[in-house]
Amino acid sequence: MKYPFEVPFTFIEANPDVYISAVFSCLESEFLVLPKGNGFIDYTVFETGYEVLKRVTNGFQNIEPVPITRAAFQNPMIIIVLRAMLGFTPPEWAYVTTQRTGIEINQGFVRTLxxxxxxxxxxxxxxxxxxxxxxxxxxxxxxxxxxxxxxxVESDKIHRLDKADTSAGPSAIRTMSSMGVPYAMLLYERFLGRPFAGHRDSVSELIGDSLESAIEEVLTKAGVSYRKTKRAERIAGFDQAPDFIIPSEFNPQVVIEAKITEDDGTARDKVTRVQHLASISLAGNPRTPKFEVIACIGGRGFGVRREDMKKLLIATRGKVFTLKTLDALVEFTRLSEFKTK
Incomplete structure (x- = not known):
């Protein structure tokens, strides 16, 4: 089976399903393994904060702000444990606090904290x-x-604090802290919240960086000049800057979008982004693109909708690569024109 970047574009237009299947066959997903990244909290550290909080509240008998605050400035993990007990994101905690106390706490402060x-x-x-x-x-x-x-609350709603450990105030917390948690309830709350969801969100950029780093390695090995853009960077001629511009933003001849997603809805948005780059390339003269558009993709999200993959293949004229086929990136694209090694 040939990959779409190995055949003339007319072959893809004539029989796209074959090449959709080819791309699907080499898509890989790493959703079971996440990078820790800076700021990852090991369980032993989290448990230390929990035990300090449990001690200063006398086993959650006295959940009072003064002793907890005093302890938190010396043992700041208490603040992370409190947030976990509430089940809030930092901005949510800041918002509720501002509403209840009148003290303005913006998202920037609480995220930094x-x-x-x-x-x-x-x-x-x-x-x-x-x-x-x-x-x-x-x-x-x-x-x-x-x-x-x-x-x-009304029967068609659920309160965010209606959890096994916070549904009945301190008595529920004391009960949960002194006995084994009912496994079915633990699984139910995990189902509502997704395991590692908060951590995954915090390292989403690192997950994408793995693909971008692999592309950089390929380009550097071939001696190809490139410009890697920064997040939300403004580049003349692009309303949304692509991830890589070859050889530079002053003379774009090849652009590369590097995208990883485990969600098919997000994949659709990323396909639309690549289509937009293709439309910019074809503006003015559809027969002579201003630059070649390449998509480097990863994650199971791209392997769900065949119609979305078809759109991606059409937009890039077959130049779709995965981590598995990245070693062919230079040979089968216009990047070969800029190879110096």
């Missing part, structure tokens, strides 16, 4: 007045929520 703790979980927090006021407000809000039973 969260990241700083994850980067150095055993380092005490600084005690600047503004930071102290905001941290106190966050912890005060957490204590209010954890000390209260879940309010009743």
């Amino acid at each position: 969260d990241r700083n703790i994850r980067m150095a979980p055993l380092t005490p927090l600084g005690s600047g007045l503004i930071k102290k006021e905001r941290v106190e407000a966050l912890i005060e809000t957490a204590c209010q929520l954890l000390n209260s039973p879940v309010p009743e």
Whole structure:
């Protein structure tokens, strides 16, 4: 079976299904393995914070803001544990705190606080007045929520704190902390939240970097001049900059989009992005593209919708590569014109 980049474009137009299947056959997914990245919290570190919180609350008998705040500045992992108990993202916690206390806590502050703790979980927090006021407000809000039973909501809704450990206030927390968790409930809450969802979101760029790094290695090995763009960078002639421009943004002859996704909906959006690059290339003279468009893809999301893959093959005129076929990237594209090694 030949890959689409190995045959004339007319072959793909005449029988696209064969080449869709060829690309599908070499798509690989790494969704079972995630990079840890900077700021990954090992369980032992998380458990240390949990045990300190449990101790300063007397086994969750007294969930009070003053002793918790005092302990949190010395053991900042307490803040991460509190957020896990609430089940909130940092911005959600900041929003609820602002609403309840009137102290303005923006997303930038709470994201920075969260990241700083994850980067150095055993380092005490600084005690600047503004930071102290905001941290106190966050912890005060957490204590209010954890000390209260879940309010009743309409039958077609569910409250975010209606979880096994927070549905009935402190008594539920004490029960969960002193006995084995019912496995069915643990599985149910995991089903609602997806295992490692928060961590996966935080390292999404690293997941994409693996493909981009492989492309850089291929280009460098062949001595091809290239410009790798930065996230959200503005490049003249492109409303959305491609990931790689060869040889430079001043004379784009080849552009490469590197995309990994495990979700078919996201894959569709990424295909649309490549189609848009192709339309820019063909603007003015459909018979003579301004530059060649190449797609390097990975993840099971691209292997779901055959129609989306067909669109990708048409937009790139068959120049679709995966990690498995990346070693052919230079040989079967216009990149060969810029090879110096």
